[in-house]
Amino acid sequence: xxxxxxxxxxxxxxxxxxxxxxxxxxxxxxxxxxxxxxxxxxxxxxxxxxxxxxxxxxxxxxxxxxxxxxxxxxxxxxxxxxxxxxxxxxxxxxxxxxxxxxxxxxxxxxxxxxxxxxxxxxxxxxxxxxxxxxxxxxxxxxxxxxxxxxxxxxxxxxxxxxxxxxxxxxxxxxxxxxxxxxxxxxxxxxxxxxxxxxxxxxxxxxxxxxxxxxxxxxxxxxxxxxxxxxxxxxxxxxxxxxxxxxxxxxxxxxxxxxxxxxxxxxxxxxxxxxxxxxxx
Numbered sequence: 001x002x003x004x005x006x007x008x009x010x011x012x013x014x015x016x017x018x019x020x021x022x023x024x025x026x027x028x029x030x031x032x033x034x035x036x037x038x039x040x041x042x043x044x045x046x047x048x049x050x051x052x053x054x055x056x057x058x059x060x061x062x063x064x065x066x067x068x069x070x071x072x073x074x075x076x077x078x079x080x081x082x083x084x085x086x087x088x089x090x091x092x093x094x095x096x097x098x099x100x101x102x103x104x105x106x107x108x109x110x111x112x113x114x115x116x117x118x119x120x121x122x123x124x125x126x127x128x129x130x131x132x133x134x135x136x137x138x139x140x141x142x143x144x145x146x147x148x149x150x151x152x153x154x155x156x157x158x159x160x161x162x163x164x165x166x167x168x169x170x171x172x173x174x175x176x177x178x179x180x181x182x183x184x185x186x187x188x189x190x191x192x193x194x195x196x197x198x199x200x201x202x203x204x205x206x207x208x209x210x211x212x213x214x215x216x217x218x219x220x221x222x223x224x225x226x227x228x229x230x231x232x233x234x235x236x237x238x239x240x241x242x243x244x245x246x247x248x249x250x251x252x253x254x255x256x257x258x259x260x261x262x263x264x265x266x267x268x269x270x271x272x273x274x275x276x277x278x279x280x
Contacts, residue, residue, distance in 0.1 A: 003043050005036065005051040005078070007064075023050075030057075033068045040076040049078035055098035056086040059233050059241070061195030066099050070107040079109040089118020090174060090198060094165040119164060121157040123149045173246035174198060177253075181244045184257045191270060193239070201228075202240040202260065204269055210238040213263050221259035 004023040007030045029035040043049060051073050053064050066082065073080045084097035092100030095118065099105040110132060115123040126136070136143065164170065178198050185192050193201040204210040207229040214227035225240040233239065244253070265272045
């Protein structure tokens with residue numbers, strides 16, 4: 001691939017970046033289709049091109065315009081590579097991801113997913129045409145020199161995929177729980193970033209403080225929340241990244257919200273006497 005287009009925000013998992021080595025990488029502004037089109041238009045018309053992007057961007061929780069990007073790819077003769085790692089199992093009537101939810105999966109040339117996260121097992125996969133899959137199977141060194149998944153892992157993954165596809169109530173419950181968690185945060189005056197996805201970022205804005213809050217949250221309250229610091233996100237935008245699940249009860253959420261309220265006030269992220277009810 002001569003030209004590899006990707007968004008400015010850190011995107012894709014490392015396998016995507018490894019695959020881009022040897023190509024000329026062109027970075028377009030995050031979720032900015034006008035900038036992407038300008039860069040596609042400036043590229044040589046006969047150069048092989050691939051646009052790599054995510055559906056759910058896991059740090060900010062925003063979602064890409066898959067149909068819009070695919071339309072530009074068709075116009076400028078590019079392939080599309082969609083990373084659905086943070087969406088498979090959680091979106092779509094069968095858990096096929098945002099592309100399934102939006103009815104545009106057939107417009108994407110290559111979709112990357114995982115058997116971890118939403119499926120809870122191990123391993124990854126791509127879906128594409130038989131020609132593309134055969135080409136990658138024959139030429140991708142990262143695949144050729146990787147040990148195949150053990151039969152027990154494959155069996156567990158198949159069982160999980162079948163269950164996730166058949167039981168849409170899990171996804172419905174997930175998003176009901178996400179909305180409830182946001183409601184409880186808002187009522188308690190705990191700031192969060194509103195996103196169109198299931199990801200609930202809690203802004204902190206300082207790397208050391210973010211790590212300290214995460215450590216205190218675990219040691220003093222028994223809750224684990226991942227601290228997200230530079231270089232994963234830009235300096236000054238450090239945050240805790242929370243993702244409620246379908247089995248988080250109201251009581252669990254209340255306990256987490258109380259703990260966050262205590263720590264964010266003690267650590268000076270929010271004023272000690274901030275009025276409850278302020279939306280993020």
